[in-house]
Amino acid sequence: MASMTTPRLPFLPARTRSAVTTSSSSSSSSPSPRRSIKCSSSTNANSAPLPSTSRRPPAPVADGVGSADLNGLRAPSVPVADSPLPAYRDPHGLPRPLTSADLMESSGEGLKVAYQGFPGAYSEAAAKKAYPNCQTVPCEHFDTAFQAVQNWIVDRAVLPLENTLGGSIHRNYDLLLRHELHIVGEVRLAVRHCLLANRGVKIENLRNVISHPQAxxxxEHTLTELGIEHRQAVDDTAGAAKLVAEQMLQDTGAVASSLAAELYELDILAENIQDEKVNVTRFMMLAREPIIPRVDKPFKTSIVFSLEEGPGQLFKALAVFALREINLTKIESRPHKKRPFRVADDTFSTRVKYFDYLFYVDLEASMADPKTQNALRNLEEFATFSRVLGSYPTDVSEA
Ligand SMILES: O=C(O)C(=O)C[C@]1(C(=O)O)C=C[C@@H](O)C=C1
Structure with a gap:
């Protein structure tokens, strides 16, 4: 995210102030050295996000969605009763076997899907795009959404990973390593921001604007052009809209979606206020179990690894993919919090401590492809740590 100073404004209630976030992370990822690669709401403005303290012991899913055991991998299944019957009949009118494709193309009927923020957040729209018939569950923090899946409170989480204007959402990269969830899909969403205010308030009355730091x-530039000087970061865009409405603020607007305007009964003072017309956020879909990778449609595989100290280590790591003509779509480096330093001898034979990193890489390849499996086996020979985060269909839809 672009760096920005967000002066504290006196009008925010204490709870909201404490919820102000930056994208810097405090997570402690726990990659163990030389670990082997595993293949591995209905919208209601009054629904409060799940607090971070929501914990429940693991229990079987109780939402009517079963699971199928396929080649040892449990994959989520569509609720069969809701599937259109003709699709499950062969030309003789007999039922045809359910395939893994059927399982993966689930519309989300009966699924509970966690997202971060209040109803009306872009993340909720992404969850609905990913699982059109799901029940969305608002969560206070990213961390809460991860926990909610892990503790069987919900079935999936849909969380942002990167944005075309703001860049990566580092916190979610770090959280991937703190949990054992799998990326089972991605969804891209066009984010069109609006400037919202209470009824009767005009742009010239606004001295402050509140929203999610990414938003x-x-x-940034448009708000300055509109003459609004002060910004305050809060947990999510819809939460900002809710706050403006509930506090009946007259000198403060919110940057949020048109859906948030509708839900919290605010006026839209300006539309499409993002600095560039194209503003797309990519979200990941997370589940407790991996899906079965395929080769008959575009797939991505997300991995994370760390390397020894030494010249050309990263070059060598990326070469395992280049040599097999596997395209990389993204690379991100994050601090290796459990092993913050690597010791090296420099050219003067003095021992120096360099920061150590984890590399998150997205491959344009499926784990079902032997080429990908060979590349990862090759990487494992010299990586100090590696893990497959998920192999999932590429989102080829319009954002
Ligand atoms: O605050 C929201 O509405 C969100 O869904 C969060 C979020 C983000 O984390 O980047 C999602 C998409 C937009 O890029 C802005 C904010």
Whole structure:
């Protein structure tokens, strides 16, 4: 996210102030050295996000969605009763076997899907795009959404990973390593921001604007052009809209979606206020179990690894893919919190401590492809740690 100073504004209630976030992370990822690669709401403005303290012991899913055991991998299944019957009949009118494709193309009927923020957040729209018939569950923090899946409170989480204007959402990269969830899909969403205010308030009355830090960064220039000087970061865009409405603020607007305007009964003072017309956020879909990778449609595989100290180590790591003509779509480096330093001898034979990193890489390849499996086996020979985060269909839809 673009760096930005967000002066504290006196009008925010204490709870909201404490919820102000930055994208810097405090997570402690726990990759163990030389670990082997595993293949591995209905919208209601009053629904409060799940607090971070929501914990429940693991229990079987109780939402009517079963699971199938296929080649040892449990994959989520569609609720069969709701599937259109003709699709499950062969030309003789007999039922045809359910395939893994059927399982993966689930519309989300009966699924509970966690997202971060209040109803009306872009993340909720992404969850609905990913699982059109799901029940969305708002969560206070990213961390809460991860926990909610892990503790069987919900079936999936849909969380942002990167944005075309603001860049990566580092916190979610770090959280991937703190949990044992799998990426089972991705979804891209066009984010069109609006400037919202209470009825009767005009742009010239606004002295402050509140929103999610990414949203504020995405609208930075436009907000300045509109003459609004002060920004305040809060947990999510819809939460900002809710706050403006509930506090009946007259000098403060919110950057949020048109759906948030509708839900919290605010006026839209300006539309499409992001600095660039194209503003797309990519979200990951997370589940407790991996899906079965395929080769008959575009797939991506997300991995994370760390390397020894030495010249050309990263070059060598990326070469395992280049040599097999596997395209990389993204690379991100994050601090290796469990092993923050690597010791090296420099050219003067002095021992120096360099920061150590984890590399998150997205491959344009399926884990079902032997080429990908060979590349990862090759990487494992010299990586100090590696893990497959998921192999999932590429989102080829319009954002
Ligand atoms: O605050 C929201 O509405 C969100 O869904 C969060 C979020 C983000 O984390 O980047 C999602 C998409 C937009 O890029 C802005 C904010």
């Amino acid at each position: 504020l960064a995405q609208c």
